[in-house]
Amino acid sequence: MAFHSFISFLLLALACRSSTAEMIGPVTDLVISAAEVSPDGFSRTATLAGGTAIGPVIRGNKGDNFQINVINQLEDDTMLKSTSIHWHGLFQAGTNWADGPAFINQCPIATGNSFLYNFNVPNQYCDGLRGAMVIYDPNDPYADLYDVDDENTVITLADWYHEKAETLTFPAQDATLINGRGRFDGGNATQLSVISVEQGKRYRMRMVNIACGSNFVFKIDSHTMTIIEADGVNHEQLEVDSIQIFAGQRYSFILNANQDVDNYWIRANPSTGTSGYSGGINSAILRYIGADEDSEPESSEDDSADPLVEFNLVPLENPGAPGEPKVGGVDVAINLAFTFDGSFQVNGAKFTPPSVPVLLQILSGAQTADSLLPEGSVYPLPLNSTIELSMPAGVAGCPHPFHLHGHTFDVVRSAGSSTYNYVNPPRRDVVSIGSSGDNVTIRFKLLVRVYFVTDNAGPWFLHCHIDWHLEAGLAVVFAEGTDSWRELIKPTDEWDQLCPIYNNLDESEL
Numbered sequence: 001m002a003f004h005s006f007i008s009f010l011l012l013a014l015a016c017r018s019s020t021a022e023m024i025g026p027v028t029d030l031v032i033s034a035a036e037v038s039p040d041g042f043s044r045t046a047t048l049a050g051g052t053a054i055g056p057v058i059r060g061n062k063g064d065n066f067q068i069n070v071i072n073q074l075e076d077d078t079m080l081k082s083t084s085i086h087w088h089g090l091f092q093a094g095t096n097w098a099d100g101p102a103f104i105n106q107c108p109i110a111t112g113n114s115f116l117y118n119f120n121v122p123n124q125y126c127d128g129l130r131g132a133m134v135i136y137d138p139n140d141p142y143a144d145l146y147d148v149d150d151e152n153t154v155i156t157l158a159d160w161y162h163e164k165a166e167t168l169t170f171p172a173q174d175a176t177l178i179n180g181r182g183r184f185d186g187g188n189a190t191q192l193s194v195i196s197v198e199q200g201k202r203y204r205m206r207m208v209n210i211a212c213g214s215n216f217v218f219k220i221d222s223h224t225m226t227i228i229e230a231d232g233v234n235h236e237q238l239e240v241d242s243i244q245i246f247a248g249q250r251y252s253f254i255l256n257a258n259q260d261v262d263n264y265w266i267r268a269n270p271s272t273g274t275s276g277y278s279g280g281i282n283s284a285i286l287r288y289i290g291a292d293e294d295s296e297p298e299s300s301e302d303d304s305a306d307p308l309v310e311f312n313l314v315p316l317e318n319p320g321a322p323g324e325p326k327v328g329g330v331d332v333a334i335n336l337a338f339t340f341d342g343s344f345q346v347n348g349a350k351f352t353p354p355s356v357p358v359l360l361q362i363l364s365g366a367q368t369a370d371s372l373l374p375e376g377s378v379y380p381l382p383l384n385s386t387i388e389l390s391m392p393a394g395v396a397g398c399p400h401p402f403h404l405h406g407h408t409f410d411v412v413r414s415a416g417s418s419t420y421n422y423v424n425p426p427r428r429d430v431v432s433i434g435s436s437g438d439n440v441t442i443r444f445k446l447l448v449r450v451y452f453v454t455d456n457a458g459p460w461f462l463h464c465h466i467d468w469h470l471e472a473g474l475a476v477v478f479a480e481g482t483d484s485w486r487e488l489i490k491p492t493d494e495w496d497q498l499c500p501i502y503n504n505l506d507e508s509e510l
Contacts, residue, residue: 064121086405157207157210159173185273192280227243334390338391338400386444393435446481
């Protein structure tokens with residue numbers, strides 16, 4: 001069984017995006033297909049969404065009902081053809097069946113078939129897949145801090161590989177793409193992405209790392225950034241001059257276009273592949289209206305004096321972690337020990353996708369909570385309880401960014417710190433567990449009130465967001481409130497047909 005079928009949407013290669021990004025949704029078709037692209041000047045076949053793989057931007061407002069009909073038209077035999085989409089960062093309260101991970105919440109969508117993802121978004125702001133999804137808040141508490149927030153202020157950072165994902169194992173990237181364009185070391189001076197600003201205006205920039213592996217240190221010459229949101233959660237204003245952003249993380253920041261009219265380098269130094277900016281690699285352009293459109297910047301890189309430190313992020317609303325203010329002061333405390341011997345294990349178990357999705361195992365009556373598959377990788381959790389997860393770092397391939405589906409969590413101990421903060425810790429859904437000596441600790445509560453749903457029951461994935469590590473087994477599933485799944489989770493008839501269709505495919509159709 002190919003595990004890439006779960007992460008196929010996250011592995012989409014990028015086509016060049018025009019300066020004005022198309023926006024679709026919240027009710028729309030999204031066609032998944034294949035075509036040849038060359039975003040850094042190197043041509044290869046890639047998987048596209050809506051004709052391009054970065055974009056169209058999917059947009060909506062808080063409270064909207066999203067109905068996104070995913071149509072699988074993948075027919076290239078050199079790539080995996082079954083797919084599913086995870087709507088990264090959305091809680092899916094009551095619609096766990098629409099969360100997307102194959103063999104956790106659904107079977108993959110077979111080529112030649114479609115599947116309607118139907119879910120509500122009551123309380124998220126900004127999110128990204130292999131592309132961007134923006135959810136606007138009409139009551140944004142920071143609305144008076146910026147003048148512009150549109151499709152042109154979305155920034156995507158991606159790694160790009162000259163070989164197809166299915167052929168790679170723990171690779172270094174060939175290029176960095178910013179909004180779908182980039183250059184590779186030794187390649188031609190292809191066109192870079194340009195973000196246009198008008199002097200005197202303030203911009204809400206929504207940045208997402210959609211990479212398969214790399215984290216990036218992001219900065220803009222001669223400009224500072226005021227962070228106001230992390231992973232869809234409003235935070236107190238924090239001014240920085242550089243942001244290290246890990247795979248799956250998102251930040252909104254205010255950019256004040258208060259410099260001289262000119263061109264300035266936007267820099268995203270990657271953690272893998274060729275670092276630096278020689279020949280315009282790992283770069284894009286911030287261009288003030290009125291600046292020379294035929295020349296590239298001559299701005300110099302500044303030393304970072306105020307980099308983002310995650311520990312300094314403070315939630316704007318309802319700060320404070322659940323449970324008692326002491327280590328282990330929760331209903332359920334779990335230590336996740338990570339090891340590597342060619343594949344990854346969590347507490348001694350390598351995650352391998354089961355043949356029957358975890359959700360279906362319970363809904364069909366085939367399994368009980370204490371026997372859910374894959375063995376050793378599913379952790380039953382009771383509803384209405386406080387949970388603490390500790391994640392010691394140091395295993396090969398660090399730093400690992402971990403994403404928890406279905407929840408935000410409080411980071412009571414951040415990477416690079418030995419201090420526990422229970423009063424006002426950062427709140428997000430993707431966290432780097434750091435390097436040797438770190439023991440990143442997060443907390444969350446299994447009681448979420450959304451509309452008439454009083455909990456977030458279902459199987460929820462916790463996994464490293466470096467796709468190569470996920471495929472190598474660095475993941476677990478939390479089975480929350482299994483006794484209530486049949487009562488609270490009501491998949492569609494179309495969902496019921498995904499597994500029969502997929503199970504009838506031959507090897508060449510997967």
